[in-house]
Every structure is written in structure tokens, then in C-alpha cells.
Amino acid sequence: MTLLNTRFFKATAFATIFCLFATFAKAQNALNFDGSNDYVSVPNNSYLNTSAITIETWVYWTPNAATDIQFLCSKGNNGTLEIHTGGGAGANGLRFMPTAGVILDVANALPTNTWTHVAFVYDPINIHYAACYINGVEKYYMVTSTPMANNTSEFDLGRRNDGSYYFRGQEDEFALWDYARSQADIQADMLKGIDFNSLWGSNNSSLRAYYKFNQGTAGTSNPYSTFLSDYGTYDYVLLGHFNPAGTLNNFALSGTSSNWVAGGFPAITVSPSTYTYNGGAQGPASSVTTNTGTGTSYTFSYAGTAYDGSTYSASATAPTKAGNYTVTATVAANGNYTSASSAATAFTIGKALLNITANNQSINYGTTVSSLTGAGSYTTTGFKNSDNSSVIGGSVTYTTTYTATTAASTTGITITPVITGLTASNYSFSPVSGAVTVIALPPSITPSGATTFCNNSSVTLSTTVQKSTVQFNGSAQYANLAPLAVTTNTMTMEAWVYANGTQNAYTGLIFARGGTTGATGLIFGADNTKIGYCWYSVGGTYGWTGGPTYPLNTWFHVAVVIEPTQATIYLNGVPTVNKVAN
Numbered sequence: 001m002t003l004l005n006t007r008f009f010k011a012t013a014f015a016t017i018f019c020l021f022a023t024f025a026k027a028q029n030a031l032n033f034d035g036s037n038d039y040v041s042v043p044n045n046s047y048l049n050t051s052a053i054t055i056e057t058w059v060y061w062t063p064n065a066a067t068d069i070q071f072l073c074s075k076g077n078n079g080t081l082e083i084h085t086g087g088g089a090g091a092n093g094l095r096f097m098p099t100a101g102v103i104l105d106v107a108n109a110l111p112t113n114t115w116t117h118v119a120f121v122y123d124p125i126n127i128h129y130a131a132c133y134i135n136g137v138e139k140y141y142m143v144t145s146t147p148m149a150n151n152t153s154e155f156d157l158g159r160r161n162d163g164s165y166y167f168r169g170q171e172d173e174f175a176l177w178d179y180a181r182s183q184a185d186i187q188a189d190m191l192k193g194i195d196f197n198s199l200w201g202s203n204n205s206s207l208r209a210y211y212k213f214n215q216g217t218a219g220t221s222n223p224y225s226t227f228l229s230d231y232g233t234y235d236y237v238l239l240g241h242f243n244p245a246g247t248l249n250n251f252a253l254s255g256t257s258s259n260w261v262a263g264g265f266p267a268i269t270v271s272p273s274t275y276t277y278n279g280g281a282q283g284p285a286s287s288v289t290t291n292t293g294t295g296t297s298y299t300f301s302y303a304g305t306a307y308d309g310s311t312y313s314a315s316a317t318a319p320t321k322a323g324n325y326t327v328t329a330t331v332a333a334n335g336n337y338t339s340a341s342s343a344a345t346a347f348t349i350g351k352a353l354l355n356i357t358a359n360n361q362s363i364n365y366g367t368t369v370s371s372l373t374g375a376g377s378y379t380t381t382g383f384k385n386s387d388n389s390s391v392i393g394g395s396v397t398y399t400t401t402y403t404a405t406t407a408a409s410t411t412g413i414t415i416t417p418v419i420t421g422l423t424a425s426n427y428s429f430s431p432v433s434g435a436v437t438v439i440a441l442p443p444s445i446t447p448s449g450a451t452t453f454c455n456n457s458s459v460t461l462s463t464t465v466q467k468s469t470v471q472f473n474g475s476a477q478y479a480n481l482a483p484l485a486v487t488t489n490t491m492t493m494e495a496w497v498y499a500n501g502t503q504n505a506y507t508g509l510i511f512a513r514g515g516t517t518g519a520t521g522l523i524f525g526a527d528n529t530k531i532g533y534c535w536y537s538v539g540g541t542y543g544w545t546g547g548p549t550y551p552l553n554t555w556f557h558v559a560v561v562i563e564p565t566q567a568t569i570y571l572n573g574v575p576t577v578n579k580v581a582n
Contacts, residue, residue, distance in 0.1 A: 035168025076153030216260030266293030279385025293337030358434030494559030
């Protein structure tokens, strides 16, 4: 890969600069120092002169001995911005000298042959404090008020300025800030890298230098990748170019030593899928997470807000409710790679769909529209897990294609729920129409002339159309009449009936039951298809359920005539006789 000499690169367009950021970020390399003469030099410039400072970097140290003195960085030879191993800090120790006369020795801070995040902070003016953080944990601090003493020397990575104490190992993600960062700030960025875009704004000058070490192609020949690009926002925002860039000195730039190598700081990317509420926990997991390292052991932290307004605090358990969330994935250290975290990635659990289906209705011809819609009801399908109608708020109204003049037996008439009044935090709604059946009304038969049917005299019948009937829902509706105080075994019971489908066995038409002492009335029979009757029947002694078969979905007339020696059931005037004493 050939990279521009960014020391002399002048930005000509915002889009060009931003493209370079995206390109560099993908490489995820580190730089290997051979401990002999490799170093990176950064020209002196005013952006490295500060009154407070934070220096942080990832380090993979491979010394010949744990007591070796090796410099991670320095500016001049008078103890300015120096971080080195060994010396007064002892084996595996780190010494930080932000300015001449200030020494912070941290024992057992830097293990060998493993990636370690190192951060030093110093602010002698505001907080009078110097501290060391190893992998985000404070290891040592001291109180001090000695001001920073800046100089004009170049800033070196991998050696002391006088050309001694060369570093042996790898460095990655080196950042220099002009204030003392908090432990929380350090922890927030150390596992995912510095979010460059989040620094735009009033504090964008705080990051004075940021070397991501993503040049070159890891482990191959890189004769033209001799510069270390800086991503510090201060110089980019104010000057429109990247400065200062570092120059690689004495690097072989080939092979796995003294060259660009695979970084120990993997880039973690979470690619959310589409999620819909199902009553269980869900969200991005390892199946949609990638990283540029070799680690495969992930943990996840989920947070966000559900549509019901509740806050989902950071948790390792994925959320269940529909809402807007973020997830941060962290991969454990593996081989040559350190632990790292992704940026907080947004994802949504969408609402599940409930079908709101209007229940079918059968109405008499001439029924008003308001009576039809006022009697509307619906059935809900699509609930998840153990949810039920209790999760739904609001109410449904109805529209219909029926009019009061719609003819009986007209097909395609519908009633449709209006769902705009419904609410549910985990569900959306879809209306489904039900069917409306318009039923022809039975005639009213009025005799004129002689009124006795059994004396062979003529009778004239006239018919008119009834304007109303009673409709029952088949589950809990009934009409309750006052007791008739019947004391005879001679009686006629009759009715016009419209059966919307096969009825339950022993469903009463005209029926009375006196506790366990007996039942009397006209009923649907035991086999669901026939008309029967009971007459003061205890345990069915005087009942009959095997009468005539009734038609479905049409009006029919039924009557039972009780006499002392027999009972006769008439279906549309056709008799069926049961010879039994009553």
C-alpha cells in the first residue's frame, strides 16, 4: 500500500480528508520496534506544548530482560514527556516524567509478551495530580504542582531523544491529550479506540496527537510506508491538514519484525439484524459480530428505551420489549490481540403484528347500521409467548358495507374494525373484516274466520313481514321469562328459529328447568342435528331427542304439542310423533 506523505499533504476538501480516515481505520495494524535502532520521530511543534497532559497507548513488550530500560516516548533529554521501563521503577516497572523534576515510578506495571494498555495523566494546575492507569485500573498516583516545562526538541517514539534505550516490542493506538483524562474516559475508549467523530465540537482541540499505526500491509514489504499519520483533531480542524506526522527511522519494513504488523487492537463491528418482538430476549450477538483479530469469545452490553417508556439499563441480557436500544460487543484477549470493544451500535426490536378480526354477524333484514356496528366484536390473533388481550388498551369502532336496505342473502357484505383507538407497547395492529349475513324475516301468520284447527272448518291465513327478532350469541345470552305455573299435560310451544350452524347438544329453545326435579321445553337434540323435547323429565325419562332434523342458516318453524298419550313435533308444519305418556 502506498500512502501519502502526510507531513506535506494539504487538505483540499472535507470529503477527501474523511475518506482517508475511513481507509486508515480498516487496516488495524501496529508497528514493531526491533530494540536496536528503530524509532519514530515527530518534528517539534506547538501542539505538543501543553500545561496538562494525558498519554495513552497499547504496548506489547518483548525485552531481553524485564529490567531493561526502554523508552516508549520522550521529548528532549531533560525529562519531558518521558515514559520508559525499568530503571528506578524496577523489573516490569514504568517511569513517567511529564516534566523535569517530576517522577512517577509504578512497580510491576508492564508484563512482557502481552498487550497492555498504559495511560499516564498529569495536571499540576487544576487538580495537582499525576497518575498511572494500567488496563484502565489506577495503579499509582501522586500530588504535585510542578508546571510543565515545554521545549523545542522533536518528539520520539521508541527511544530516548539522545539515541539510547531503544524500545523492543509493538506499539498501537498512541494518543496525547491536553488535559488529564478521567479513569472513566480512559476505560470508555481503551477497548474500542477513540471515536474520532464524537470529538467534533467545542472540545475537538483536546486530542493533540493520535497515532493509530494503521499504515502499510502487515508482515509484507512496505518500502513506501515510512510515515506515521496523525489523527489528532486539533491540527486537522484548525489548520486543515494532518500535522505532525511521524517519520519511521531505520525500520526494515519487511517481515514480522521492524515493520508494520497485525495490530493487537482489533476492530469490533456489530451488524444488527431485524428483530421483531416475540416475548423473548433478543438482540445482536456473536453471530452478527466481526473483528479484525482472532478472538471469538464475546460479551455484550445492552441498553436503551422500550416503547412503553421504561429504561433498559446496561445489562448482559438482551432486552425483550419492543423499543430502541444499543449494544456494545467486547471480545476477550486472544493470542496476539488484546481485548477490544465495539462502538455502541443501535438496533430496534420492532412491534409484532396483531390481527384484529371483526367477528361475523347475522342480522335481520332492515336492521339499522348503528345496531350492527354497535354490536361489533373482534377476535385477536398473533399474541406472542403468554401475552393476551390484557396488553391492549383502547377500543375499536366499526365500519360496514351494509345499509338498512341491503337485501337478504346479499353476499360480500363486511364489517371492518377501526383500530386507530388501540394501543399496545409491543404490538401494532392490522384490521381484518368479518362477514355480515342478512337474514330474511319470518312471516307473521294471522288466522281469520274460525280459529279452531281441529273442527274441519276453513281458515284463511294472511302474512306480514316481522320487523324484529331476537338474536343470541350462542355463549351467554338468553331471555328470561316469568314462571308460567303450568299444571297440565296438554300444551303447545312454538317458535320461528334461525340456526347459525349446528347447535350444542341439549341447547334450549323454549325451556325451563327446576333444579334437579325435572326439565320442560323444546330443545336441540343430543346428536346436534335434531329437534327434541323434555316434559317434566328427570334423567330423560319423559324426554325425546330424536325428533326431526332441522335446517341450517335459514328460518324454520318448530312446535311441540304435548298430549296425555303422545307428543308431536312439527317442523315447518310436518309432524313427527312420539307415542309416550306425558
